[in-house]
Amino acid sequence: MRRSISLFDSFQRLRSSLALARLLQNRSVILALLILVISIALSVLTPAFLSSRNLTFVITGMTYDLLLALGMTIVLLLWGIDLSVGSVLGLTAVVTTMLLQDGASIPLAIGVGMGVSALCGATNGFFVAYLNIAPFIVTLGMMSVARGIATVLTSGYFVSGLPDAYKAIGQGRLFNVPYMVYFALVVVVILAFLLRNWRPLREAFYIGTNPEAARLAGIRVALITLGGYVFCSMMAGTAAIFMTSRLSMGFFQFGLGAELKAIAAAVIGGASLRGGTGSIFGATLAVFLLALINNGFVLLQGSPNAQNVIMGGILVIAIMIDAYRRRELAED
Amino acid sequence: MTPVLEIRRASKSFGSHRVLHEVSFGVDAGEVHALVGENGAGKSTLMNIISGIHRRDAGEILLNGESIDPTDPWQARQLGISVVFQELSLTPNMTVAQNIFVRREPTSALGLVHWRQLNDDARALFERIGIDISPTELVGNYSVGIQQIIEIAKAISFDAKVLIMDEPTSALSESEVDRLFSIIAELKQQGVAIVFISHKLGEVLRIADRVSVLRDGEMVGVVNPSHSNQDEIIHMMVGRSLGDLYPAKGVVSDEILLEVEGLSHPPLFRDISFSLRRGEILGIAGLVGAGRTEVARAIFGADRYSRGSVKLAGIKLDLKSPRQAIEKGIVYLTEDRKVMGLFLSMTMRDNIVSSALARFTDALGLLKHRAIVNESLRAIKQNDIRPRDDLLSMTSLSGGNQQKSLLAKCLSANPKVLIADEPTRGVDVGAKVKIHQALRDLANRGIGVIVISSELPEVLGLSDRVVVFREGHVSAVLDGDNIAQADVMRYAVQ
Numbered sequence A: 001m002r003r004s005i006s007l008f009d010s011f012q013r014l015r016s017s018l019a020l021a022r023l024l025q026n027r028s029v030i031l032a033l034l035i036l037v038i039s040i041a042l043s044v045l046t047p048a049f050l051s052s053r054n055l056t057f058v059i060t061g062m063t064y065d066l067l068l069a070l071g072m073t074i075v076l077l078l079w080g081i082d083l084s085v086g087s088v089l090g091l092t093a094v095v096t097t098m099l100l101q102d103g104a105s106i107p108l109a110i111g112v113g114m115g116v117s118a119l120c121g122a123t124n125g126f127f128v129a130y131l132n133i134a135p136f137i138v139t140l141g142m143m144s145v146a147r148g149i150a151t152v153l154t155s156g157y158f159v160s161g162l163p164d165a166y167k168a169i170g171q172g173r174l175f176n177v178p179y180m181v182y183f184a185l186v187v188v189v190i191l192a193f194l195l196r197n198w199r200p201l202r203e204a205f206y207i208g209t210n211p212e213a214a215r216l217a218g219i220r221v222a223l224i225t226l227g228g229y230v231f232c233s234m235m236a237g238t239a240a241i242f243m244t245s246r247l248s249m250g251f252f253q254f255g256l257g258a259e260l261k262a263i264a265a266a267v268i269g270g271a272s273l274r275g276g277t278g279s280i281f282g283a284t285l286a287v288f289l290l291a292l293i294n295n296g297f298v299l300l301q302g303s304p305n306a307q308n309v310i311m312g313g314i315l316v317i318a319i320m321i322d323a324y325r326r327r328e329l330a331e332d
Numbered sequence B: 001m002t003p004v005l006e007i008r009r010a011s012k013s014f015g016s017h018r019v020l021h022e023v024s025f026g027v028d029a030g031e032v033h034a035l036v037g038e039n040g041a042g043k044s045t046l047m048n049i050i051s052g053i054h055r056r057d058a059g060e061i062l063l064n065g066e067s068i069d070p071t072d073p074w075q076a077r078q079l080g081i082s083v084v085f086q087e088l089s090l091t092p093n094m095t096v097a098q099n100i101f102v103r104r105e106p107t108s109a110l111g112l113v114h115w116r117q118l119n120d121d122a123r124a125l126f127e128r129i130g131i132d133i134s135p136t137e138l139v140g141n142y143s144v145g146i147q148q149i150i151e152i153a154k155a156i157s158f159d160a161k162v163l164i165m166d167e168p169t170s171a172l173s174e175s176e177v178d179r180l181f182s183i184i185a186e187l188k189q190q191g192v193a194i195v196f197i198s199h200k201l202g203e204v205l206r207i208a209d210r211v212s213v214l215r216d217g218e219m220v221g222v223v224n225p226s227h228s229n230q231d232e233i234i235h236m237m238v239g240r241s242l243g244d245l246y247p248a249k250g251v252v253s254d255e256i257l258l259e260v261e262g263l264s265h266p267p268l269f270r271d272i273s274f275s276l277r278r279g280e281i282l283g284i285a286g287l288v289g290a291g292r293t294e295v296a297r298a299i300f301g302a303d304r305y306s307r308g309s310v311k312l313a314g315i316k317l318d319l320k321s322p323r324q325a326i327e328k329g330i331v332y333l334t335e336d337r338k339v340m341g342l343f344l345s346m347t348m349r350d351n352i353v354s355s356a357l358a359r360f361t362d363a364l365g366l367l368k369h370r371a372i373v374n375e376s377l378r379a380i381k382q383n384d385i386r387p388r389d390d391l392l393s394m395t396s397l398s399g400g401n402q403q404k405s406l407l408a409k410c411l412s413a414n415p416k417v418l419i420a421d422e423p424t425r426g427v428d429v430g431a432k433v434k435i436h437q438a439l440r441d442l443a444n445r446g447i448g449v450i451v452i453s454s455e456l457p458e459v460l461g462l463s464d465r466v467v468v469f470r471e472g473h474v475s476a477v478l479d480g481d482n483i484a485q486a487d488v489m490r491y492a493v494q
Helices: A019-025 A027-045 A052-077 A085-101 A106-130 A135-154 A164-171 A179-197 A199-209 A211-216 A221-247 A258-268 A280-299 A304-331 B043-050 B073-079 B096-100 B115-128 B144-156 B174-189 B201-207 B230-238 B292-299 B322-328 B337-341 B348-352 B369-382 B399-412 B429-444 B456-462 B485-492
Strands: B005-014 B017-027 B032-036 B058-063 B066-068 B081-084 B162-166 B193-197 B210-215 B218-223 B256-265 B269-277 B281-285 B307-312 B315-317 B330-333 B417-421 B448-452 B465-470 B473-479
Touching: A027 A280, A052 A085, A052 A179, A052 A199, A052 A221, A052 A258, A052 A280, A085 A106, A085 A135, A085 A221, A085 A258, A106 A135, A106 A164, A106 A221, A164 A179, A164 A221, A179 A199, A179 A221, A179 A280, A199 A211, A199 A221, A211 A221, A211 B337, A258 A280, A258 A304, A280 A304, B005 B043, B017 B032, B017 B043, B017 B058, B017 B193, B032 B043, B032 B201, B043 B081, B043 B162, B043 B193, B073 B081, B081 B144, B096 B115, B096 B144, B115 B144, B144 B162, B144 B174, B174 B193, B174 B201, B201 B230, B210 B230, B218 B230, B230 B485, B256 B292, B256 B448, B269 B292, B269 B307, B269 B448, B269 B473, B281 B292, B281 B429, B281 B456, B292 B330, B292 B417, B292 B448, B322 B330, B330 B399, B337 B399, B348 B369, B348 B399, B369 B399, B399 B417, B399 B429, B417 B429, B429 B448, B429 B456, B448 B456, B456 B485, B465 B485, B473 B485
Parallel strands: B017 B218, B032 B193, B032 B210, B081 B162, B162 B193, B281 B448, B281 B465, B330 B417, B417 B448
Antiparallel strands: B005 B017, B005 B058, B058 B066, B210 B218, B256 B269, B256 B307, B307 B315, B465 B473
16 A cells, blocks of 8 residues: 655644654655765865855855756646756847847846746747647757747857846845845745645646546646746746846856756656656755755866766666656556 | 367456356357347457457367467467457558568568568458458558458458457448448358457348357357347347346436537537436446447537537536536546546545645635545545545555545535446446445435446446437437336447
8 A cells, every 4th residue: 555645735744653764755855865965075075165155156056957947847747848948048048138238127128038938938838738749849849949049149149238237136145145046045935835735736736647637627737737838937037037147148058958957956856757746845955966966076176078977867867766766656 | 060169168257257157159160150248248258268368267269179279369360260359450650461461571581571472462362352452552541441351351361260350340331331241241151250249239130140149258048140130139138137236216306407409529429419307317328439428528528519509507508628517517427537537646635636626725726725634534434435544545546446536536526417437337346336326325415417337237227217329329218217228228239
């Protein structure tokens, strides 16, 4: 008999006498332990790790990845995938900064940029949810189209000369921590709350588990799926705003390869490529873990060129674990 | 004369469920021997035993007087027994000839395929059965009817002495049936022994030399079609009493709850009209494929229909999705609980409330967890789902308890009308009785219940009235306590 976690049981779970054993089965706990071990190891191996400059670097760097991973978690939960997030980030970055360069007001530039990202998401969602085209194909197309438009718009040049007020969004700090870190944490908390309590997101679990049964149960499968893709793209758009303001420029190659990191983090955090599962805190911890591994690699003088190899390897391992976990479930 | 194929006292059980009991059956060279029986009478199992898909528990299979023991359909074919299954086994993207001789292509010493000989062989085969099909055409370009004939050509290309056909006409138009029958006549001439399994008694009487009737896994008799008629065969198929398995019938109000008028969506169903009264259990009988599920899904808003109307309590509905149907109070219990009904990897609790989340949502769209837990526990008690632990994953429940959970899921939505499609499929007798009682309790509470079932005793034992479907239309509406199974069967078959 397999007892599992219901969508609707926030209270009684940890009260069980098996609380400790359960705790160790909880993916977030495992991730937290891994993070602790790696942090201790890195602080012993290299004094540079604990410097405030390095920690700020790690945390700001992971903010972009975190936003993307949160969006990806929702899409994976819906049994979808979004390969276009990196490109949408690039396109939003280019559109927003070009408008600013042309003298548009900051709210207008951000508004249009976010609108572009939402439109990309809505296009993905429409093809997937209403025309029933495989998400892999749709978002692979969007990945190419969005990056292509960003390239055409800038002819490959940097977009610079941004107003100082805009740069303050990404460069401003409170208690020596950048604003965007607070922003991302607020998103994490709100999203985790909504994923537990908000009906459309609860229904996303049903959709990802069995879309046809969900439709027959009266769940708005298409609309919620569309919403998931829009949210995912807008998370990429948000990351683009922070990235361009922090780096004081826009560039068509921003977000290159970001989709792989986002998928890896979401899957390590508990999402499955086969839909129906996903955890906001899990994804958050996974992003942190990946950022630490990356940072350790750099601090220990690994070649930056090998980083992609490591990220790719981690992604494959995460997906293998996911496949294994599903097989166990199926044999149950 | 020894029969070409003879089965002697074959028995087969799956677990404690006896499917075949000491069944004997024989077919002579140049004979068409039909095998008929209700759904679940054991026809398919008998065929699977002959073709080696299942192993028999007892009994003997003789081919030309010699005992054989095929272990898979391929081996049975090598012995001369070919089966044409209901589901076609052809690959649409390959040519006709490639399909027929798959794995047996004539090759040169180097292992290269002799294409010309392959096509010539196919052509010779078609000549033998007197039909004109191009061997080089892709199979996918032909209609299902022609594909059925290609399938038969493939079956006899193994130099078949015995050809077994399972419902070969189910997907064929009338002219295609005629063509199939002329091919069967041709094969008879050539001395092939043919076993013809079908529901359509009209066709059976037309083509068969002998008809064997199976009922509940036992051979109840062999008749000669020229000295028999459909009625006699139907009585042999269904002759048994219902017993006291079914709950007492209730009092049906005169108030019409659901009215279906002229519902059509060709070619699936045409001009379907019936009404359902408050507190009534309306049975829908008919053969698999008669359009019952399609009509139910159309009423529920899961599929579209092209003409006709559905009225609930006198108000015309125009449902565009199951969500709207559930809002209006119409709920559908699907026939396929694993694929379309349940969320198997989720918990019992998640499943039970899945159709009713609207009831547990506050103004902000946030869910009321406490109310959900209470509803789930209440439903488990009410429907007697075991074990009483609503955090168990659906996969760890038995079929009967899964089915009860599916019913609980439908009921959580507080329906006015429940359409239950095969509500007891694949459940044990105990769960069956409980589900029957639950359906009658619902009707007694004033809910209109439609029960679709392929098991005639169930439809008759449970229903206040019975609508019979045949090939996408309503062939009869039968009223009263004493509807005979034979009557329903007569309207369900041709």
